[in-house]
Amino acid sequence: MGPGEGFWRLVTVGFALILIGVALIVFGGLLYALRGGKGEVGGVILIGPIPIVFGTSSDAVKVAVVGAIILMVLAVVLMYLLPSVLARRFVAG
Numbered sequence: 671m672g673p674g675e676g677f678w679r680l681v682t683v684g685f686a687l688i689l690i691g692v693a694l695i696v697f698g699g700l701l702y703a704l705r706g707g708k709g710e711v712g713g714v715i716l717i718g719p720i721p722i723v724f725g726t727s728s729d730a731v732k733v734a735v736v737g738a739i740i741l742m743v744l745a746v747v748l749m750y751l752l753p754s755v756l757a758r759r760f761v762a763g
Contacts, residue, residue, distance in 0.1 A: 714738035 702709060712725030712734035721738065725731035 716742075 699709070710725070710727050710730040712727075712730030712732075713723075714734050714737075715722040715724075716738070721735075723731055723735060725734055
């Protein structure tokens, strides 16, 4: 494997996973709609530290806010944890 080849393999795998995820979401939504289900939508857009919350019902908004909080905590943990783990792996190796 040449230099940089591993990076492009990771980029390709990441892109494929994103496409598969989007296809599954679209397929699930279409399947749900074809069966006559009533869907609810909610989301959170973060612009800096300011959240913009939207949803079609209060339950959808609650789920979106809880999901956003979990993702923000995970992002902060990874920002502080990942550099030290990578430094130990590559400096010691």
